[in-house]
Amino acid sequence: MPAAISCVTIPVDDLQKSLKFYRDGLGLTVEEGDEDHAALDLDGIYLVLLNREDFGEYAEGVGKGVAAKGSLSAMLSYFVETRGEVDQVLSKAKAAGASVTAAEEDDGMYAGYFTDPDGHAWEVLYDGD
Numbered sequence: 001m002p003a004a005i006s007c008v009t010i011p012v013d014d015l016q017k018s019l020k021f022y023r024d025g026l027g028l029t030v031e032e033g034d035e036d037h038a039a040l041d042l043d044g045i046y047l048v049l050l051n052r053e054d055f056g057e058y059a060e061g062v063g064k065g066v067a068a069k070g071s072l073s074a075m076l077s078y079f080v081e082t083r084g085e086v087d088q089v090l091s092k093a094k095a096a097g098a099s100v101t102a103a104e105e106d107d108g109m110y111a112g113y114f115t116d117p118d119g120h121a122w123e124v125l126y127d128g129d
Helices: 015-025 052-061 083-095
Strands: 007-012 030-033 037-042 045-051 075-079 099-106 109-115 121-127
Touching: 007 015, 007 052, 015 030, 015 037, 015 045, 015 083, 045 052, 083 099, 083 109, 083 121
Parallel strands: 007 045, 075 121
Antiparallel strands: 030 037, 037 045, 099 109, 109 121
16 A cells, blocks of 8 residues: 555644634635534545544544644645745735745745644745756
8 A cells, every 4th residue: 555645634622713714714625524523625635623622532542642732743734836826825824814924935945834723834835946
């Protein structure tokens, strides 16, 4: 079986607030969901927003605790086709309430960052090479 990521699940404190950010603010499509979770399709990879309490049950199942809100344990990267798309995504994120770090050029790459309402960090990247 080839290695591939099919789903990334992140804990959220307020599912409706997170849906407003991702669905309404960034324009992502909800594929399925209920009162505890929502699965958004990111071009064949699912981003699952799961209530922090339920996420904690999964974490306990592997002998771990849930990182505190705002702690960084992973970076989600989103690659785009143009420099302009980097700025567009960051602008949408900011309008939706994200904390945004302006994009900068570094070694042929153009990237900026934002954090969602739960403090999950996203990198938006264009690799000009």
